[in-house]
Amino acid sequence: MSDVLPGPALKVERLNKRFGGVVVAKDLRLTIPRGRVTGIIGPNGAGKSTLFNIIAGFVTPDAGRIELDGRDITRLPMYRRAQSGVSRTWQHVRLFPSLSVFDNLVLGARDYKGASAVSALFRPPWVRRQMEELGARADALLVRIGLSEKRNEPTTNLSYGQQKRVGLARALMNDGSYLLLDEPLSGVDGKNYEVILDLIRQEVAAGRGICVIEHNISFMTEMANDLLFLFNGQIEAQGLPQDILADARIRRIYFGGET
Amino acid sequence: MNLSVFAQVLWSSIAFSTFYVLLSVAFALYLKITKVWNFTQAGLFSVGYFFIYGAHRIFALPAWLSIAAAILLVAALAMAIEHFGFRTLRRRRSPTLVYFILSFMIAEFLIYFVTLLAGAQPQSLSASIFVPSTPVFGVLVTSWDGGALLTVAVLLLALLALSRTTIGRKMVAVADNASLAELFRIRPERIYLATAALSAVLIVAAAWLFGTKSVAVPASSLDLIFIAVISCILGGVGSLAGAAVAAVVLSILKGFSIFIVPSIWQNALVYYALVLVVVFFPNGVRLPPRWPSWLPALRPAPIEPKVAQK
Amino acid sequence: MTYLAELGILVAIWTILAASFNIIIGFAGLFVIAHPLFFACGAYGAVILGGVFGLPFAVSVAAAAAIAVVLSLAFSVPAARVSGDYLLIASAGFLLGSLQAIRNVDWLGAASGLDGPAIFTGPERTLWGLLTCWICALIVLLLARWIVGSHFGRAVIAMRDDETALASLGRNPMTIKIVLITVGAACASLGGSLYAGYFQYVSPDQFEMLAATTMLAMVIVGGIGSTYGPLAGAIIMTALPQLVSFFDLPPAWLAPVQGMIFTGIVIVFLFVRPGGLLGSTTRIGQSKVRAQ
Numbered sequence: 098m099s100d101v102l103p104g105p106a107l108k109v110e111r112l113n114k115r116f117g118g119v120v121v122a123k124d125l126r127l128t129i130p131r132g133r134v135t136g137i138i139g140p141n142g143a144g145k146s147t148l149f150n151i152i153a154g155f156v157t158p159d160a161g162r163i164e165l166d167g168r169d170i171t172r173l174p175m176y177r178r179a180q181s182g183v184s185r186t187w188q189h190v191r192l193f194p195s196l197s198v199f200d201n202l203v204l205g206a207r208d209y210k211g212a213s214a215v216s217a218l219f220r221p222p223w224v225r226r227q228m229e230e231l232g233a234r235a236d237a238l239l240v241r242i243g244l245s246e247k248r249n250e251p252t253t254n255l256s257y258g259q260q261k262r263v264g265l266a267r268a269l270m271n272d273g274s275y276l277l278l279d280e281p282l283s284g285v286d287g288k289n290y291e292v293i294l295d296l297i298r299q300e301v302a303a304g305r306g307i308c309v310i311e312h313n314i315s316f317m318t319e320m321a322n323d324l325l326f327l328f329n330g331q332i333e334a335q336g337l338p339q340d341i342l343a344d345a346r347i348r349r350i351y352f353g354g355e356t
Numbered sequence: 357m358n359l360s361v362f363a364q365v366l367w368s369s370i371a372f373s374t375f376y377v378l379l380s381v382a383f384a385l386y387l388k389i390t391k392v393w394n395f396t397q398a399g400l401f402s403v404g405y406f407f408i409y410g411a412h413r414i415f416a417l418p419a420w421l422s423i424a425a426a427i428l429l430v431a432a433l434a435m436a437i438e439h440f441g442f443r444t445l446r447r448r449r450s451p452t453l454v455y456f457i458l459s460f461m462i463a464e465f466l467i468y469f470v471t472l473l474a475g476a477q478p479q480s481l482s483a484s485i486f487v488p489s490t491p492v493f494g495v496l497v498t499s500w501d502g503g504a505l506l507t508v509a510v511l512l513l514a515l516l517a518l519s520r521t522t523i524g525r526k527m528v529a530v531a532d533n534a535s536l537a538e539l540f541r542i543r544p545e546r547i548y549l550a551t552a553a554l555s556a557v558l559i560v561a562a563a564w565l566f567g568t569k570s571v572a573v574p575a576s577s578l579d580l581i582f583i584a585v586i587s588c589i590l591g592g593v594g595s596l597a598g599a600a601v602a603a604v605v606l607s608i609l610k611g612f613s614i615f616i617v618p619s620i621w622q623n624a625l626v627y628y629a630l631v632l633v634v635v636f637f638p639n640g641v642r643l644p645p646r647w648p649s650w651l652p653a654l655r656p657a658p659i660e661p662k663v664a665q666k
Numbered sequence: 667m668t669y670l671a672e673l674g675i676l677v678a679i680w681t682i683l684a685a686s687f688n689i690i691i692g693f694a695g696l697f698v699i700a701h702p703l704f705f706a707c708g709a710y711g712a713v714i715l716g717g718v719f720g721l722p723f724a725v726s727v728a729a730a731a732a733i734a735v736v737l738s739l740a741f742s743v744p745a746a747r748v749s750g751d752y753l754l755i756a757s758a759g760f761l762l763g764s765l766q767a768i769r770n771v772d773w774l775g776a777a778s779g780l781d782g783p784a785i786f787t788g789p790e791r792t793l794w795g796l797l798t799c800w801i802c803a804l805i806v807l808l809l810a811r812w813i814v815g816s817h818f819g820r821a822v823i824a825m826r827d828d829e830t831a832l833a834s835l836g837r838n839p840m841t842i843k844i845v846l847i848t849v850g851a852a853c854a855s856l857g858g859s860l861y862a863g864y865f866q867y868v869s870p871d872q873f874e875m876l877a878a879t880t881m882l883a884m885v886i887v888g889g890i891g892s893t894y895g896p897l898a899g900a901i902i903m904t905a906l907p908q909l910v911s912f913f914d915l916p917p918a919w920l921a922p923v924q925g926m927i928f929t930g931i932v933i934v935f936l937f938v939r940p941g942g943l944l945g946s947t948t949r950i951g952q953s954k955v956r957a958q
Contacts, residue, residue: 153834179836191831193824200820207836209821220816228817271836393751444937452751453697457882458936461929464879468925475918578875582762585755620770627763634756635744 105166106130107183107275107306109152112161114144114330121147122158123330131274131306134297136321136338138311139328140351145310146188148327149277152308153185154178166274180207182273188280190264192252198263199248202235203228205270231270238266241299242292258289265293275306282313294320314342326351360494369611371501372569374508376603378562379580380587381512382555384599387588389531389551395459396437397559397584399466401577404430404556405563406474408481423564431556437462438552443545463578470574481567504565511561512600515554523550531594579623586630592640602641671792675864677904678799679857684884684896685806686853691882692891693814693822694846695829697754698741700761701881702873704851707734708858709868710774713782716863723785723863731855738851742844761878768870779869782862795864802860803897806853811893813849822846826891876925883932889942898943903928 112125121144129135137145150156152163154175163171170178179185184205192201203209209231239245242262244255252260265281281293297320301307311317317324317338324341326334328350334341341347379401386394404426411422441462445454489498518524529537530547537544566572566580584599587606591598610622617625687701711730715721721729740760745753769777786795813819821842824832829839862868884903888895907924915923935942 155830155834174833174838175830176833176836176838179834184836185834187831187834191828193827193831195823195827196820200824204820204824204832204837205835209817209835209837224817267835393755448940450940453691453754454936454940456697456751456754457886458933461879461883461932461936464875465926465929465933468922468929472919472922472926582759589752589755621766624763624766624770627759627766630759631756631763634752634759635748638748638752 104130105274105306106164107152107166107308108162108164109148110162110164112148112151112163113159114147114151114156114161115159116147120330122151122161125161125330125332127325127332129275129306129308132301132304133306133322134301134320135306135308136311136317136324137308137327138314138317138324138341138351139326144330145327146279149185149279149308149310152178153183153277179271179273182207182271183275183277184268184271184273185277186264186268186279186281188283190257190260192260192263192267194251194253196252197249198239198244198252198255199232199235201252201263202238202267202270203231205267206231206234207271207273235270238269241296242266243288258285258287261285262289262292265296269296269300273305276300276308278307278309278311280310280312282311282316318342363493363495365611365614366608367495367497367501369608370604371498371504372611373604373607374504375562375565375569376580376583376587376607377508377600378511378558378565380584380591380599380603381515381596382558382562383581383584384588384591384594384596385515385558386551386555388594388596389527390438390442390548392442392455393459393585394555395456395581396434396441396462396466397555398577398581399463399470400430400434400556400559401563401580402467402470402572402574403433404560405481405567405572405577406470406479406574408560408564408567409474409479412481413479413483419564423560426563427557427560430560431553433466434552434556434559435549438548439545442548463581467574467577474574476573476575478571478573479567480571481564500569504569507561507565511558515596518554523547527551579626582630583626586626586633589633590637590641595640598640668792671796673904673908675792675795675799677900678796678803679861680880680884680900680904681803681897682799682806682857682860683854683881684888684900685803685810686850686857687881688885688888688890688892688896689810689813689846689853690850692885693810693826694843694850695750695826696742696745696843696847697750698738698745698757698847699754699878699882700741700757700764701850701854702877703737703761703764704734704854705858705861705877706764706768706868706870706873707731707737707851708855708860709862709872710768710780710858711855712785712859712862713780713868714774716785717780717783723859727856727859730859731852734851734855735848738847739844742840742847745843745847746840758875758878762875765870765874775869777870779867779871782866782868784866785863791864799860799864802856806856807894807897809849809853810896813846814893818842818845879925879928883928885942886932887935887942889944892942892944895942895944902943903931906931 107129109125109127112122114122125148127148137148139145147156151158154173154177161171162169165181165183168181170181173181193204196204208227236245236248239248242265244259244262247255247259252263255263261281261284265278268276268278278297281297282290285293294316297307297309309321321338324336324338325332326341326347333350334344334347379397383394383397386392386397407426407429408422411417411425412419441458442455445458487498487500489496491497519528526537526542527547527550529540529542530544534544583603583606587599587602590606591600591602610626613622613625683701683705686704690696690698690701708727708730711733712723712726715726715729716723741753741757748756768774774780784791786798788794814822821832821837825837825839825842833839880903884896884899886899887902888897888899906927910923910927911920
């Protein structure tokens with residue numbers, strides 16, 4: 098069980114949330130340790146995205162506690178959690194359509210000084226320097242995701258797979274300790290698939306704690322250190338991917354019917 | 357203040373609340389079913405009011421005819437606005453701001469148009485505001501009071517009866533979930549048009565009641581619509597009964613506020629009240645009493661699915 | 667000649683008002699329709715501080731702007747907990763309530779208004795007024811352009827596109843909105859002070875819903891969220907009613923006809939060209955893409 102591992106982690110404890118009559122989290126407990134990939138699978142509507150929304154601060158839980166490296170972040174608003182190093186991707190990407198790829202990336206940085214009131218009216222040298230650094234980082238990421246030639250294009254000109262690459266890169270600009278990836282591979286194939294896979298491998302190697310929601314079984318088998326099966330707001334099973342996926346009961350719930 | 361003054365003010369406020377109630381219900385009805393804050397109703401009110409004024413006071417047509425013709429005109433206008441205006445915005449998936457701007461601009465356009473035709477002098481809809489009154493338990497009750505309350509009662513009961521009919525159930529369905537209703541072969545657009553026509557009836561009735569008690573200029577409707585907005589928000593968005601009750605309560609508060617606040621501050625107070633309501637009670641005021649079960653239910657009972665026998 | 671010059675002054679002042687309104691509803695996306703209040707702040711401020719307290723014009727402009735900024739916080743702070751629809755309704759109520767309140771307060775001139783000191787004096791006053799107002803108008807337009815083109819502007823555009831996504835990246839949308847509202851309010855106040863300074867008279871009638879409608883009309887016609895749109899809107903919406911005055915209408919008809927023209931134009935634009943003259947043709951509020 099991963100919560101036995103020592104070291105800093107993003108922890109969720111006793112999480113409870115219901116929307117009207119639907120229970121999306123019931124005494125949920127989850128640990129995302131650094132340097133490992135924690136996978137979450139489960140039938141649609143089981144509350145996986147909502148779980149990410151709660152951890153990221155978009156949705157307030159009815160009860161529970163979220164801890165980042167030992168620090169209680171349950172009360173923090175979404176933007177502060179991002180500043181603390183929890184960054185996420187969205188299932189539907191959510192890039193900014195009016196901005197170019199480069200602009201989208203630059204905005205992902207945690208300490209984007211350009212958003213402060215001071216920078217709004219003046220442009221002191223330290224802001225200028227920081228923006229140059231951010232620009233360099235963004236360009237480096239563009240090289241890593243192989244989209245340097247699309248730097249100044251509006252994101253609406255990109256294919257879905259390319260947008261997903263940009264979305265992932267934008268989350269990486271946060272340079273935080275924890276990444277929540279919501280179906281990073283859905284609707285993606287071929288080159289985009291490989292690029293995203295490589296990126297995740299590199300980030301795990303760099304010591305980040307990554308939590309991935311995915312339906313892609315081969316990805317889970319290959320990449321997840323720990324797999325959680327989420328159903329009806331509860332973690333029905335947790336363990337190594339091959340064990341979970343071999344479990345007959347899980348297969349029945351997830352795939353339906355006899356297998 | 358002694359008991360008889362208290363009773364008199366209370367009675368007058370309740371009688372006065374009649375046109376507020378009708379306007380609030382009209383606004384709430386449109387909001388509930390189409391989800392649109394339909395400020396054009398201020399313009400429709402002015403059109404209806406001054407149409408009746410022209411027909412009844414200037415061309416000396418009988419009151420019932422003027423009212424009926426006004427209803428037809430306002431309903432046609434309301435349906436045109438819904439069909440050519442809001443439907444276009446819906447098709448384009450316009451942001452809420454655009455709905456606001458459009459409905460506000462249409463309201464103002466209509467009010468300016470009416471001002472052009474009818475002038476800016478305050479006008480009343482009846483030849484004389486003086487109505488005979490009878491003392492009832494020490495409170496002066498006029499025949500206007502009786503007529504107004506009767507009108508409101510009849511119209512609200514008619515609405516209640518309507519909610520039981522097929523079209524009424526369709527309206528409730530569309531109010532709940534328009535896309536789901538479409539799956540059941542209900543055409544939301546037809547329902548929206550019906551809603552527009554229905555609210556036109558309420559608006560013209562409100563105009564008649566207002567004009568037979570007081571005087572108005574074309575721009576008066578803007579103040580009235582704000583009271584309707586406050587009532588809707590206070591009563592809980594989506595609740596017609598809530599809007600009606602809130603309108604009565606507001607009227608009573610307004611009636612008694614004259615003892616605390618000088619009359620020149622009354623208007624400012626109403627507007628600031630709106631601000632407070634919006635900021636502190638955006639979801640309405642939750643009142644404890646539940647609807648008594650021995651009264652006819654406000655909402656038609658949901659259809660229970662029959663459990664198939666094995 | 668003076669007539670045209672004074673028309674020019676009016677266009678300049680409306681440009682300032684429309685541009686500052688655009689910053690609030692176009693850039694920040696906040697439906698604060700109480701903009702005429704900031705305008706009134708600057709106008710009444712200039713008249714009272716300059717006339718009653720004898721402060722030099724520049725000082726009263728700055729002081730009035732400061733008051734407008736504080737007033738704007740009354741909108742930006744609750745804006746976080748109040749949704750867009752409600753913010754619009756609340757700000758409309760606040761505007762109308764405050765105007766009624768001004769009408770009841772004697773030292774604000776009540777309904778009959780206040781006369782103010784002459785800021786522009788001498789035989790060339792119209793020329794000076796014209797020059798000053800247009801310089802200020804240009805400054806406000808350039809300020810808007812600077813905001814949008816800067817690193818801050820990147821965040822503003824992103825916020826307009828998808829506020830939640832921006833927050834998930836670590837930016838607080840509230841800070842951005844507060845800055846924008848503050849700047850918008852201060853600029854509107856400047857416009858008010860210039861207006862009072864030249865025309866030397868303020869009354870509540872000048873800041874009524876019609877003023878809000880006019881500003882809104884200019885912003886829509888020019889293009890919500892576009893940088894120079896307010897200028898186009900101000901020119902068109904000031905020029906057109908003037909054409910009406912050439913038709914020798916009875917005076918009672920003047921105001922309603924002007925009103926019908928304003929509102930009619932906005933309605934037409936909303937259907938035919940929702941992006942305004944200088945905005946996108948299809949969507950309200952979408953600006954052209956910036957490339958670095």
